[in-house]
Amino acid sequence: MTAPRAEIARAEVMCRERGVRLTDQRRRVLEILCAAGRPVGAYEIMDAMREGPRVVAPPTVYRALEFLLEQGLIHKIESLHAFVGCDHPEHPHSSEFLICLECGDVAELKDDAVERSLASVTRESGFLPRRRVVEVMGICARCARKEECARKEEADRVRGLVD
């Protein structure tokens, strides 16, 4: 995860170049997402935005999210109804995710083999793609290792009892 600071700075530059405004609300939402480094739901973002007596209603959050999505600064994870900061917003790209069912961690794929194969399939059928949603749920390498260890220990334990 890049430091939120750096991400915000990048976003500022990009917005200025494009002549769009990264307002306080929008920046705040982006900060929250970048700081979290994991998928965050709209209502959770809303809660994070209310510091003190400040009231923030759903439309405010959703508007900011819509803007950030349009600018490619964040992504929506459809299968989680949640949002994440984009790892590399500087060049437009596909958004493909590996989502760990165990720890909730989300990795953004950089590989474009998937993208290419999808492109060729759609082209063949005369379909004009606009937006792609590619999300793979499963167990991340780290959790898989952990589970493997746990299984081994369990086996050892049982063997010990039997012996």
Add this chain to the structure above:
Amino acid sequence: MTAPRAEIARAEVMCRERGVRLTDQRRRVLEILCAAGRPVGAYEIMDAMREGPRVVAPPTVYRALEFLLEQGLIHKIESLHAFVGCDHPEHPHSSEFLICLECGDVAELKDDAVERSLASVTRESGFLPRRRVVEVMGICARCARKEECARKEEADRVRGLVD
């Protein structure tokens, strides 16, 4: 779209073979989805199920949907919060969809190049996939042709006015 009848018959056989029960409610939901031939939301299904004074509550629908998903008889389209009957439930498969933003039509991809490239990417990173969500939104071939025609006619019209 296969005739709903045929789909239901297939489902009956599959469930019997697996020793699970395709109950009335479950069959009804499957029928509705197959007959629609397009993505249908849970609440729309619920409405379709209430014929006459019959009351059907959300959990009933969701339970039936859960069962049908488990059995691979239907798919969920995450980006639409809707469900569709599966085109070829007889063999387990990936579910990849082309969703037309214009006419709402959904095509289930049969190609497995996408599947393979996704599999290789995940394998490399040690990720163990469980469920894949691949949904491409865009304009289907038919709507693209229609738009093309409309554009041409418009151009002709304008030329006519200018000449």
Add this chain to the structure above:
DNA sequence: GGACGACATGATATCTTATAACGTGCCGAC
């Protein structure tokens, strides 16, 4: 045949996610 257990459904309430609709304030262009 009757008791039991597993599974399926009914019913109520509630939670989460998302959007509609309308009003206000800021700011730059002309």
Add this chain to the structure above:
DNA sequence: GTCGGCACGTTATAAGATATCATGTCGTCC
């Protein structure tokens, strides 16, 4: 200075999903 566009505030509500507990159905084992 006013007009128009954009961002935001505010209220209400739509749309999607689940928790919880009660009831019913059906096969099986005795």
